[in-house]
Amino acid sequence: MAYSDKVLDHYENPRNVGKMDVDKKNVGTGMVGAPACGDVMRLQIQVDDDGVIEDAKFKTYGCGSAIASSSLLTEWVKGKRLDEAEEIKNSQIAEELSLPPVKIHCSVLAEDAIKAAVADLRQKQGD
Amino acid sequence: MNKPIYFDYLATTPTDPRVVEKMTTCLSMEGNFGNPASRSHVFGWKAEEAVENARRQVANLINADSREIVWTSGATESDNLAIKGAAYFYKGKGRHILTSSIEHKAVLDSCRQLEREGYEVTYLEPTSEGLITCESVANSLRDDTILVSIMHANNEIGTVNDIAGIGEITRAAGVIFHVDAAQSAAKVPIDMDKMKVDLLSLSAHKMYGPKGIGALYVRRKPRVRLEAQMHGGGHERGMRSGTLATHQIVGMGEAAAIGMEEMESERDRVMALRERLWLGVKDLEAVQINGDLHQRLPGALNISFSFVEGESLIMSLKDLAISSGSACTSASLEPSYVLRALGLSDELAHSSLRFSIGRFTTKEDVDLAVEQLVHSVEKLRDLSPLWDMYKDGIDLDSVQWAAH
Numbered sequence: 001m002a003y004s005d006k007v008l009d010h011y012e013n014p015r016n017v018g019k020m021d022v023d024k025k026n027v028g029t030g031m032v033g034a035p036a037c038g039d040v041m042r043l044q045i046q047v048d049d050d051g052v053i054e055d056a057k058f059k060t061y062g063c064g065s066a067i068a069s070s071s072l073l074t075e076w077v078k079g080k081r082l083d084e085a086e087e088i089k090n091s092q093i094a095e096e097l098s099l100p101p102v103k104i105h106c107s108v109l110a111e112d113a114i115k116a117a118v119a120d121l122r123q124k125q126g127d
Numbered sequence: 128m129n130k131p132i133y134f135d136y137l138a139t140t141p142t143d144p145r146v147v148e149k150m151t152t153c154l155s156m157e158g159n160f161g162n163p164a165s166r167s168h169v170f171g172w173k174a175e176e177a178v179e180n181a182r183r184q185v186a187n188l189i190n191a192d193s194r195e196i197v198w199t200s201g202a203t204e205s206d207n208l209a210i211k212g213a214a215y216f217y218k219g220k221g222r223h224i225l226t227s228s229i230e231h232k233a234v235l236d237s238c239r240q241l242e243r244e245g246y247e248v249t250y251l252e253p254t255s256e257g258l259i260t261c262e263s264v265a266n267s268l269r270d271d272t273i274l275v276s277i278m279h280a281n282n283e284i285g286t287v288n289d290i291a292g293i294g295e296i297t298r299a300a301g302v303i304f305h306v307d308a309a310q311s312a313a314k315v316p317i318d319m320d321k322m323k324v325d326l327l328s329l330s331a332h333k334m335y336g337p338k339g340i341g342a343l344y345v346r347r348k349p350r351v352r353l354e355a356q357m358h359g360g361g362h363e364r365g366m367r368s369g370t371l372a373t374h375q376i377v378g379m380g381e382a383a384a385i386g387m388e389e390m391e392s393e394r395d396r397v398m399a400l401r402e403r404l405w406l407g408v409k410d411l412e413a414v415q416i417n418g419d420l421h422q423r424l425p426g427a428l429n430i431s432f433s434f435v436e437g438e439s440l441i442m443s444l445k446d447l448a449i450s451s452g453s454a455c456t457s458a459s460l461e462p463s464y465v466l467r468a469l470g471l472s473d474e475l476a477h478s479s480l481r482f483s484i485g486r487f488t489t490k491e492d493v494d495l496a497v498e499q500l501v502h503s504v505e506k507l508r509d510l511s512p513l514w515d516m517y518k519d520g521i522d523l524d525s526v527q528w529a530a531h
């Protein structure tokens with residue numbers, strides 16, 4: 001299978017790989033997917049006092065497209081407010097990375113991951 | 128060193144240069160291009176002589192009589208001819224077939240077709256070591272069983288079944304025994320004089336011959352009958368019509384002769400390389416070999432690297448031509464049915480790679496593979512949330528996953 005240059009770039013040089021403290025009040029964690037399905041994404045976001053995402057980290061078990069989708073997502077969410085981050089659609093990710101049809105589910109997973117991270121953060125902050 | 132390095136000898140092998148040389152003498156006006164079935168001139172006679180010589184070479188490889196070799200287009204056709212041909216011919220005796228869940232698709236899909244036609248098929252499960260035991264065959268035979276089809280060596284994990292043992296059981300029961308030996312021929316000894324096998328499928332391109340040619344061994348004593356699947360000029364004693372492809376056949380014959388001559392020395396060399404590869408990666412944490420360690424093809428190694436997904440691992444090993452134990456790279460995202468039959472979890476099946484080593488693999492190739500493998504597995508584990516959890520002592524089976 002031929003991967004697009006952007007997928008290869010994110011795969012070779014993944015951005016924002018890492019782990020944040022799950023217990024911190026201003027950190028939201030979204031973990032989606034299942035090992036049995038071949039992909040698991042963990043996306044974490046940290047917000048500042050104004051509710052703007054100041055940092056994002058990910059770790060992904062999955063194919064190159066899943067790794068690239070989550071890496072791209074961490075770049076995109078930084079600097080966004082939560083409601084803006086929630087607006088990110090899988091189709092935008094798929095388009096940016098030129099994902100083939102069999103890999104669309106990787107972008108869906110990324111969208112699910114940011115939604116889950118935002119929901120986790122909102123719950124923590126009592127919204 | 129040419130890159131990528133080929134580590135997929137179970138998928139196919141390059142044609143040995145000695146084989147290519149023989150094949151090229153059977154094509155042009157100056158060469159042996161005649162139709163082996165032409166009886167009226169020397170072109171036909173010469174071609175027939177070459178075909179019959181190749182037939183002896185293939186028969187020798189499995190210690191059979193050359194009259195027991197039927198040329199086909201490959202192991203898929205041989206499997207189809209053996210299974211459907213025997214099932215149709217012996218349907219008066221019964222309609223039950225016994226096979227295993229880890230057979231090649233050519234066997235499984237032939238059986239599925241027969242099921243649609245009213246036959247009953249039992250699919251035996253392998254042990255967790257990937258072997259089909261004699262006991263499981265014996266326990267599943269029925270009065271109306273007409274055919275047992277069990278592979279010699281598995282194409283994904285390389286385990287080698289006790290064909291001689293199973294043959295004793297089927298012969299005693301008076302049941303036809305078919306063996307798909309596409310992966311094992313010229314790698315491990317096959318002796319039709321000692322093994323009570325009735326039908327045996329062979330493929331040239333898995334043993335350094337050309338693609339597009341194979342053979343089916345059909346036992347003469349006791350005689351095994353088949354209903355032809357390809358009708359035409361009555362070639363191959365009516366079992367498989369079609370003009371014989373002299374150059375392909377000569378290639379398969381030469382490949383068989385070389386394979387027989389060099390089997391032992393090649394086995395030792397290839398096995399040492401396989402061991403070298405395993406020694407290089409086994410100290411990585413949470414890795415395992417799939418399938419029995421001893422009953423195994425010399426060059427086959429299927430390894431699970433826990434917490435690393437197979438497709439991304441292949442992507443990162445771009446200098447190595449390997450295949451994923453899982454079928455992830457195809458449109459289907461299902462993990463390998465063979466690894467699942469061994470009892471591997473889907474997660475582990477997704478994390479498996481098949482390395483196969485062969486005639487042209489060198490020590491340097493293996494050393495480079497080890498270096499890149501270790502590097503890639505470590506890199507991908509750094510990226511893996513599952514590895515984090517494993518390191519934190521979390522039991523992944525206890526986690527409620529949001530399956531999608």
